[in-house]
Structures are given as C-alpha cells and as structure tokens.
Amino acid sequence: MPELLPRARNSSESIFSQMSRLALQYGAVNLGQGFPSDPPPAVLLDAARGALGRWDQYAPPAGLPILRDAIGADLGLDGADVVVTSGATEALNVLALSLYGPGDEVLMLEPVFDVYLPQARLSGATPVTVxxxxxxxxxxxxxxxxxxxxxxxxxxxxxxxxxxxPTGTVFSPVECAELVALARAHDLWIISDEVYDELYFGEQPTSFRTLAPERTFTVGSAGKRLEATGWRVGWIACPPGLAPMLSAIRQNGSFCAPTPFQVAVAAALPVARESGFYADLRAGYGERMGLLASGLRELGATVFLPSGTYFLTARHPQWTAEVLVKEAGVAVIPGAAFYAQHVAPEGLLRVAFCKSRSEIERALERLSLHAAHAPA
Incomplete structure (x- = not known):
C-alpha cells in the first residue's frame, strides 16, 4: 500500500481542539479555545435567517460584491481590493501560498499562533521566529x-x-513605524493578522495597511468581530490591484465562503459600526478580563494584562494545563503550545475571557478549590 506523505503523517490534533475535547471529557470550564459564550448580535442572526432560501448557491471566489464593498467601506478602501475567505485561517493560507515558497524565509514573532508555522512549511518556505x-x-x-x-x-x-x-500586545505607533521601515528597507511583504482589530482596551491599534498600503495584506475576521467564529467568514484586504490573483489561488481551496453568511455579515458590519456594538463588546470583555485577572492573582498567579484580544497570559509556579483540566476542571492553553524554536517561559498559560461571567466565576471557584487541596 502507498503511504501518506510525511506532512500528513506528522500532523497532529491542534492544542486548541485537544483542550476543548478534554474539557468535554472532564466536564471542565473551557477557558482554552477562543470561542465566545455570548450569541452573535441580533442583526447578524436576523440577516442570516433572511438569506437562507434566497442566497444558497455558490458565491464568486472573491466574495459577494455586497460583502466586499461592506468590508471596504469599514476599512476605508475599495471593495475591489478585498478577497473574502472561509475564515481567517484560510486567508492566512492563501497568503502563504501566494507570497512565499521554496528557499524563502518568513519572519514572525514567538510566541506564535499555531497555524503560522505549518502554513509556511506547506508553502515550501522556512519560518523564522524571534x-x-x-x-x-x-x-x-x-x-x-x-x-x-x-x-x-x-x-x-x-x-x-x-x-x-497570545500575548495581548498592541504594537505602539512607534513600533509599527519601525516594523514598516524594516519591511521597506528589505522589500518585504507585510502580512498583518488583525482579526482582533476591534478588541482592544486602550489606544486603538494602528493598522499596518495605513502605513504601508503598497506591501500590506490585512487579514480580518467576522467571527472575531461578531461573536460567530463558526460561521467561517474572513477576508484579506490587499494592496491595490492584487486581489484578482489571490482570488484565483483561493478558488482552488474552499472556492467560496458560505453564501448566506456572507450576506448576513454584509448587513451586520455597518450596523455594528454605527450602533456602538464594538465599544459595548470591549466594555464587556474588559470587565470580564478584570474579574479573571483579579481572581488569578489572588491564587498566586502573575498576570500579564493584554492591550487587546480576549486572552490574557499568566504564570503560576504550580499549574500546568494538563493538571488543571483533569484535576481542577478548568481548561486553559499551555504557553509551550505557542513556542517551536525557543523555550517557553516557565509556567506560562493562556486563558480566555470571551466566556460568560458565570463561567469565569465557576472556573475561579474550581481553581481555588484545587489550590486549597494542592500539596504545600
């Protein structure tokens, strides 16, 4: 019998899927995988219901024009420079296949989101982390x-x-300018993963697209913005004129994102902007972040508050993700999962606060009970 290629044989279940599976197995509160507990906004759900039965067939690979235009209007660019994808993960993969290949190196920061490394390798390039x-x-x-x-x-x-x-870092305007200068000095493409662009807790993040539009591809996610991670609607904002070529690449993958969900996202994006939905989302997450951080500190953890995303990182000398999910009934992500080329800081954990207040409170109660019974 023929064998699978090494890339298939060496692949394994992601840490996020693994921890969610263990959370179900052990009845744990899932503060690991980053999917929200809250439902999507009503405008999104109502628009999806209205689209079903009317918008059920293939969409163009680049995306429905109404959605491309809605994304363009939201980001301040021409909708013709937008490619809609089946989630941000596919967007990143399309860019990996389009921008680099054998003999190339892709520079990224560590801790690193898990798909960046294999996507670079599948394109034939070498990931290099700093x-x-x-x-x-x-x-x-x-x-x-x-x-x-x-x-x-x-x-x-x-x-x-x-x-x-996972760090929650929002690069300062000075850092963004330095990163753009580095890219221009060496004529590098910039792939800017901005799926959490509306989830920040201080100064609004600077989009690299505004500083270097000629070389920046911006990845976005309706799932992160609109609390609908399972809908799989993402996008790439491209430098002018390059969207058709990326669309030609992505048609060989999923071909198109789900059509009725594209219609719904197109309807919801302007309403979310005009109604203050994002500000309310940040306020709610900020409150839950404070609750989680305070509780973790009381249990002896060193907490690193994020400036954005809906994750915080923490260190605890006695906690590991495996023990917490099995013995404390709380699922988190081990920091080592975000390291491949360097050593992870000891005791590092990533904890999600995109969960309900009651879930966070229940998790803290379980962690407190676990700490009370831990060996001195």
Missing part, C-alpha cells in the same frame, strides 16, 4: 534589534499579529 521578551513587571516587549538581525537575503515576508494572540 522571541518576545517577558518580564514579570514590564510584561511582553518587542525586541526590534533581534528582529532586524534575523532578516537575511532569503527573507520574503514579515508576518505580524496586532492585537497579538
């Missing part, structure tokens, strides 16, 4: 000197994530 610094007082910081030193003649692209999963 570690963020973590200090118990200063938190997560960017090392620009190390990033500059990592550029080689083979570097083809700079893959960035701001707000940054």
């Amino acid at each position: 570690p963020m610094h973590l200090d118990d007082v200063a938190g997560w910081t960017l090392d620009m000197d190390a990033l500059r030193a990592a550029v080689t003649p083979n570097t083809r692209a700079l893959l960035l994530n701001s707000p940054f999963n």
